[in-house]
Amino acid sequence: MKAKNSLILLFALAISLISAQLEPNTAASAPSDSLFADSLKIDIDGKSRLDSLFYEADSIRAYYAEEQIYLYGNTSINYGQSNIQADSLFIDLKKEQANTWGPTLLQDGDQLLIGSDVRYDVRSQTGILAQGQSFIENGYYDGHEIRKISSNVYDIDGGSFTTCDLEEPSYWFWAKAMRIYQRDKVVGKHVLAYVNHLPIFYFPFVTMSIKRGRQPGFLIPEPGYNNIDGKYIKDLAYYYPYKDFADLILGLDLKEKTGWKTNFRSEYIRRYYYSGSLKASYQKNINSAGTTFDWSLRGNHHHDLPEKSSLDVSLDFVSNKRIFESSDLVDESLAQWLTSSISYRKPIGNTYFNAGAVYNQDLINDTANLNLPTMSWSLPSRPFYELFKGKSDAWYSNLSFYYNTRLDHTGNIRKSDPAFSDYIWENTIDPADSTRYVVEHHAGLKQMLGITNNYNYRGWLNLRQSMDYSEAWYDRDKKDHKWVRGNDYSASLNGSFNLYGIRNFETGPISAIRHTLSPSIGLTYLPDFCDNQVYYSFGGISLKQGDKQANLNLGIDQKWQLKLGRDRDVRKLNELFTWSSRISANLFKDDKRFGNFSHSLAFRPGTFDIGKIQNNGFKLDALKLGYAAQLNLSQDTYRMQFDDLAIQQQYFTHSISLSGTTPYNDYFVAPQNRTFQVFGQQQSQDDTQTSQVNNNWSLSIVHDLYAPKTLLNPDSQNLRLNALLNLTKNYSLSYNNYYNLKTNQLISQGLSISRDLHCWKLDITFTKRNEYWDYRIIFFNKQFPEALRFQTRDSKRY
Numbered sequence: 075m076k077a078k079n080s081l082i083l084l085f086a087l088a089i090s091l092i093s094a095q096l097e098p099n100t101a102a103s104a105p106s107d108s109l110f111a112d113s114l115k116i117d118i119d120g121k122s123r124l125d126s127l128f129y130e131a132d133s134i135r136a137y138y139a140e141e142q143i144y145l146y147g148n149t150s151i152n153y154g155q156s157n158i159q160a161d162s163l164f165i166d167l168k169k170e171q172a173n174t175w176g177p178t179l180l181q182d183g184d185q186l187l188i189g190s191d192v193r194y195d196v197r198s199q200t201g202i203l204a205q206g207q208s209f210i211e212n213g214y215y216d217g218h219e220i221r222k223i224s225s226n227v228y229d230i231d232g233g234s235f236t237t238c239d240l241e242e243p244s245y246w247f248w249a250k251a252m253r254i255y256q257r258d259k260v261v262g263k264h265v266l267a268y269v270n271h272l273p274i275f276y277f278p279f280v281t282m283s284i285k286r287g288r289q290p291g292f293l294i295p296e297p298g299y300n301n302i303d304g305k306y307i308k309d310l311a312y313y314y315p316y317k318d319f320a321d322l323i324l325g326l327d328l329k330e331k332t333g334w335k336t337n338f339r340s341e342y343i344r345r346y347y348y349s350g351s352l353k354a355s356y357q358k359n360i361n362s363a364g365t366t367f368d369w370s371l372r373g374n375h376h377h378d379l380p381e382k383s384s385l386d387v388s389l390d391f392v393s394n395k396r397i398f399e400s401s402d403l404v405d406e407s408l409a410q411w412l413t414s415s416i417s418y419r420k421p422i423g424n425t426y427f428n429a430g431a432v433y434n435q436d437l438i439n440d441t442a443n444l445n446l447p448t449m450s451w452s453l454p455s456r457p458f459y460e461l462f463k464g465k466s467d468a469w470y471s472n473l474s475f476y477y478n479t480r481l482d483h484t485g486n487i488r489k490s491d492p493a494f495s496d497y498i499w500e501n502t503i504d505p506a507d508s509t510r511y512v513v514e515h516h517a518g519l520k521q522m523l524g525i526t527n528n529y530n531y532r533g534w535l536n537l538r539q540s541m542d543y544s545e546a547w548y549d550r551d552k553k554d555h556k557w558v559r560g561n562d563y564s565a566s567l568n569g570s571f572n573l574y575g576i577r578n579f580e581t582g583p584i585s586a587i588r589h590t591l592s593p594s595i596g597l598t599y600l601p602d603f604c605d606n607q608v609y610y611s612f613g614g615i616s617l618k619q620g621d622k623q624a625n626l627n628l629g630i631d632q633k634w635q636l637k638l639g640r641d642r643d644v645r646k647l648n649e650l651f652t653w654s655s656r657i658s659a660n661l662f663k664d665d666k667r668f669g670n671f672s673h674s675l676a677f678r679p680g681t682f683d684i685g686k687i688q689n690n691g692f693k694l695d696a697l698k699l700g701y702a703a704q705l706n707l708s709q710d711t712y713r714m715q716f717d718d719l720a721i722q723q724q725y726f727t728h729s730i731s732l733s734g735t736t737p738y739n740d741y742f743v744a745p746q747n748r749t750f751q752v753f754g755q756q757q758s759q760d761d762t763q764t765s766q767v768n769n770n771w772s773l774s775i776v777h778d779l780y781a782p783k784t785l786l787n788p789d790s791q792n793l794r795l796n797a798l799l800n801l802t803k804n805y806s807l808s809y810n811n812y813y814n815l816k817t818n819q820l821i822s823q824g825l826s827i828s829r830d831l832h833c834w835k836l837d838i839t840f841t842k843r844n845e846y847w848d849y850r851i852i853f854f855n856k857q858f859p860e861a862l863r864f865q866t867r868d869s870k871r872y
Contacts, residue, residue, distance in 0.1 A: 128152040131163070141167035149174075157181045160192070171195050178203070185210050185256070186750050189220065200224070209750050210256060212857060213237050213284060217252065226256040235260060237857035238833040241745040245269045245833060247280070259283050282861045288315035293323070294860065300868045304330030311337070319344045333358035333365070350375035350387075359396055368397040383420035390414045395437040410438050425453045442487045444497065445613055450480040455526065472529050479521040482613035488512045518615035520546040538568040546617055551608045560609050562618040563601070570594035585644070586637040596627040624661040629654070652676045657711070670722075671709040678702045681731070695768070696735045703728035724785055727778035735768040738803040744832075769800035779815075791815040804830040833857065846870070 132147025145163040161176030172194045180187040180203075189206035206220035208228070217233030229252070236246035249262030260282050267275035283291060293311045300306070311325030320342035327335040335357035343349040352373035359366045375387040390412040392398070398406040417430035432445040458473040459466060487496055489512050496502065502513040526540040545561040573591040602622040609617055631654045636647040653675050659668040681700035686693065706725045713720035779791040793813045800806045811823035822843035829836040837852045848869040855862035 143167070169195075187220070188749065194222075206230070207749060210254060210284075213260075214239075214243070214747065214749075215252075215254065226258075228254040228256070230254065233262075235262075236833070237855060239747050240832070241747050243747075243833075244831065249280070254284075258285060282858065284858070284861075288321065290314045293325075294863050294865075296865055296867065298867050301870050303332045306330060316342075327357075331360065333360045346378065348375065348377040352389075355397065357397060366394070366396060368393045370397045379420075381420065383418070385416075385418050387416045388414055391435070392437070411436060424456065425451060427451050440490065442492075444485045444487075446483055446485065446497070448480070448482050448613060450478065450614075452476075452478045455524075472527050474526050474528070476524050476526075477522070479519070480614045481519050482615050483515065483517040484612045485513070485515045486511070516610050516612045516615075517549040518546055518610075518612070520544060520615045534571050536570045539566070540568075541565045544617060546609070546615055548609055548615070552610065553608060558609070560606050560617050562603050562606065564598060564618070566596060566598040568594070568596040583638055584636060585640050588635040588637075590631075590633040590635070592631040592633075594627075594629045594631070596625075598625045598627070599623070600625070622662050626659045626661055627656070628658070629656045647678075647680060649676070649678050652678075666712060668711045670711055671714075672706075673708070674704070674706050676702075676704045681733075686734075693737055694734050695737060698731075698733045700731040700733075701729070722783055724781045724783075725778070726781075726785060727776065729774060729776040731772065731774040733770070733772040735770055736800060737768050738800075740767075740803060767803055769803070769806075771799045773797050773799075788816065806830075 128151070131145035131149040133145075135144045135146070136142070143165040145165075147161070149158075149160045149163040151158045151163070157180070158174070159179040160174035161178075162174065164173045164175075166172070172192075174192040175190075177190050178188070178192045180192070186209040187203060187206060188208070189203035191204045192201060194201035201222045203220040203222075205218065207214070207216040208220060209215075210228075214236050215230060215233060217230035219231045220233075221229045221231075223229055230249075231252075232248075232250065233252035234246045234248045235252065236243040238244050238246070246268050247262065248266045248268060250264040252260065252262045254260050260280075262280045263278070265277040265280045266273045267277070283289065291313060293309060293313055295310045296308045298306055298308070306327065306329040308327045309325050310328070311323050314322045314324075316322060320340060323337075323339045325337040325339070327337070329335075335355060338354045339352070341351045350373065352371075354369070354371050354373075356369045357367070359368060370392040371389055372391075373387075373389040375385075377385040379385060391414060392412060395409070398409060412435040414433045414435075415430060417428065420427045427450070429447060429449045430445075431447050433442065434444070435442050453476060455474045455476045457466070458464075458470050458475060459468050464470070485497065485499075489496060489502065492513065493500070496513045499515050500513055501511060501515055504510040504512045522542065522544045524540060524542040526538065529537045531537060541563070542565075543561070543563045545559065548558050548560070550556050551558045570592060573593075575589040575591075577587045579585055579587075600618060600620065600623040603618045604621060606617040606619040609619075611617075611619075632652065633649060634651040636650045638645045638647070654673070656672045657668060657670070661667060679701055681698045684697045684699050686695045686697055688694075704727055706723075707721055708723045710720040710722060774796045776794040777792070779785065779788040781788040791814070793815055795809070795811050795813075797807070797809045799808070806828045808826045809824065812821040813819070814821055820842075822841070824839070824841040826837065826839045828838075834853065834855055838849070840849045841847065846869065848867065850865065850867040852863070852865040854864070
C-alpha cells in the first residue's frame with residue numbers, strides 16, 4: 075500500500091471491519107480492554123490485496139441502524155505503517171466521516187502528527203487537526219490548525235517551521251498561511267524569520283524545497299558589489315540531474331560595469347565504465363580598451379575499455395587569458411600554460427601500446443606547441459630464457475632485454491593568427507628573419523634496444539653490465555636533407571654493496587642504532603657522436619650528440635636508523651638521518667675531468683608524543699611535535715681545500731609542526747525536543763549530563779632558503795605558516811600565509827572563521843594574493859544547505 079493512502083485506508087477499513095461484525099437492527103458493545111484483529115480483501119487504486127487492521131479501546135459501541143461506531147478510552151488503530159491513538163473515536167458510516175476527541179497521535183510512515191479533535195472525511199480524503207504539531211521530512215511544524223487537503227498536501231494556519239531539534243528552537247519561520255507539499259516543498263505567505271524569539275527578516279512570500287536527493291531546480295544566486303564589476307548577481311543557475319550518473323548546471327553572471335558571463339558545468343560518473351567533468355564559459359567583457367568576447371573550455375574524461383585498455387581526455391582551452399581575470403581559483407588567475415591531451419593505452423600480452431596527442435598553450439607569449447600524434451610500443455625488461463623457453467636456472471638466466479619504439483610529430487606555433495594547416499604540418503619562415511621559423515614542425519621515429527646482465531656475487535656484491543642501442547629516423551635534418559637516419563649506442567658497468575653496523579644498548583631510551591653504508595660505482599662509455607648534431611631534438615626523439623666520453627660515477631648513500639623503547643613498547647625511526655654524496659668524471663677529458671661533488675642530507679625524526687598541558691581547567695591533550703629538515707649543496711672539486719670547502723648552490727628547507735586535541739565541556743546542554751518520543755523516536759541524551767567533545771588543532775611552519783655561497787647570505791628566503799585552531803566547541807579558525815623574508819613582502823594570506831550555530835553555520839573567509847583581495851560570507855542551514863543559504867562577497871584589485 076502506498077504511504078500516501080495509509081490514513082485514508084485506516085478510517086475506511088475501521089468502518090468496514092467493525093460494521094461487518096454487527097447484526098442487523100441491533101446495537102453491540104464490547105467489554106473493556108477489547109482487542110480485535112481482522113483480515114479483509116480490499117481494492118484500492120485498482121489493486122486487490124489482503125491486509126490486517128488492529129484496533130483496541132477500553133470499550134466499543136456500535137449502532138447498526140445509525141451506522142455509527144464509538145470507541146472509548148485509550149483508542150488505538152493500527153494498519154500497516156499507520157497508527158492513530160486518541161482518547162475517543164467516532165465513525166459515521168453513512169457520511170464516511172470520523173472524529174476524535176482529546177489528544178490525538180497520528181503516524182503515517184515517517185510523518186508524525188500530534189493534536190486534538192481530529193475531523194476526517196474518508197470520501198474526500200481531507201481532514202482537520204486542531205493545535206497540531208508535525209514532524210515531516212526532518213522538519214518540525216506546528217499551527218493553530220492543520221488541514222489535509224489532499225493525499226500529500228497540508229495547509230497550516232498561523233504555522234511555524236524549523237529544523238532545530240531543541241526544545242526551545244534557536245530559529246524558526248512563522249507564516250500566516252503555510253502549505254506543505256510532502257516530499258516536495260514548503261510555501262508560506264507573510265513570513266517572519268525568528269532567531270531566539272527576535273524577528274529579524276520579513277518575506278512577503280517564501281518557497282523552500284524539502285526534497286531529498288538530487289532534484290532539478292534553480293540554485294540560490296549570489297548578489298554583491300566590487301569596485302571592478304560594480305553591482306553583480308552571480309550564479310543565476312538551473313540544476314538538472316540526468317538519471318543517476320550526471321549533474322548539469324547552466325548559469326549566468328550579470329555585472330553592472332563589465333558585462334556578463336554564461337557558464338555550463340557538468341560532472342558524471344558511471345562506475346566501472348567512465349567518469350569525468352566539463353566546464354565551459356562565454357563572456358562579454360567591457361573595459362576601457364573596448365568590448366571583447368572570450369570563451370573557455372575545460373574538462374576531463376576517463377573511460378575503461380575492454381581488455382584492460384583505457385582512454386583519457388583532458389581539455390583546457392581559452393580564447394584569451396582575460397577570461398581568468400575575475401576567477402576565484404588560484405590556478406586559473408595565475409595560469410601561464412594550459413595543457414590539453416588525449417591518450418589511449420592498451421596492454422598487448424607483456425607489451426604496452428600507447429597513442430595520444432598533447433597541446434600546450436602559452437598564455438603569456440601567445441604561442442603554442444603540440445605533439446600530434448605520439449605513439450609508442452614498449453616491451454619492458456624481460457629475461458632471455460623466456461625467448462628460448464629455457465629454465466630460470468640456465469647459464470643465461472641473468473640476461474634480460476628490452477625494446478621500445480616511438481613515433482612523434484611536434485609543432486611550434488609562434489604566429490599570432492595561425493591557420494588550420496599551421497597545426498597540421500605547414501612550416502613557415504619568419505619574413506623578418508630567414509633563419510627563424512614562426513611555424514615549425516618535425517616528425518620522427520625512434521627505436522631503442524638494450525641488453526642487461528644482473529649478477530649477485532657471493533650474496534653481497536651487486537654487479538650490472540648493459541649495452542644500449544638507439545636508432546632514429548627524421549623527416550629532415552638541419553641541412554634540410556629529407557628522411558635521414560642516425561644512431562647512438564653505449565655500454566656501462568655498475569657495482570654496489572651494503573655495509574651494516576649495529577650498536578645495541580642495554581639501558582637508556584635508545585635500544586639500538588643501525589648504520590647502513592651503500593657505496594656504488596659505475597662506468598659508462600659513449601663513442602664520439604658529434605656528427606649527430608645535424609639532427610633535431612624534439613618530443614621523445616633525440617640522439618646523443620657529444621664527444622667521446624667515459625663517465626665514471628661514484629656514490630655513497632648512508633642511512634641511520636633508531637630503535638626506541640624495549641619489549642612491546644618499541645618505536646622505529648627508519649630514516650632518522652640520511653646522507654647521499656655523488657661525483658662523476660669524464661676520463662677522456664684532458665683537464666678537470668671531475669665534476670662537482672653533490673650532497674643531500676635529511677633529518678626526519680618524525681612526530682613525537684609530548685604528553686599534555688593542564689592548568690586550572692585549561693587542557694591541551696595528545697600533543698605531538700614533528701620536525702623535518704633537508705639540505706642540498708654542491709662543492710667545487712678544484713677549489714676544495716682544508717680551510718675552504720668550496721660549498722655552493724645550497725638549498726635548505728625545514729618544517730616544524732605541533733598538533734593535539736582540546737577537550738571542551740558543555741555544562742548547559744540545551745534540552746532536546748521530546749515531543750515525538752511517544753512515537754518511539756530515539757531517546758535523546760540526559761539534559762543534565764555534561765557534554766564533552768575533543769577537537770583537533772594543528773600548527774605548522776615551513777622555512778626555506780637558497781644561497782649560491784653561504785646560507786647566511788641567501789638569495790631567496792621564504793616562510794609559510796598554516797594553522798587550524800578550534801577556539802571553542804563552536805568556533806574554528808584557519809590561517810595560512812606565504813611571506814618573502816628576503817624582500818619583507820607578504821605574498822599571500824588566507825583567513826577563515828567558522829561558527830557552528832547548531833542548526834546553522836557561518837563561514838567567513840578572506841584571501842589576499844599579490845594585488846588581489848577577496849572576502850566571502852556564507853550563512854546556511856545545515857539541514858537544507860542549498861535551500862536556506864545566504865551569502866555575499868567582494869573583491870578588489872589594488
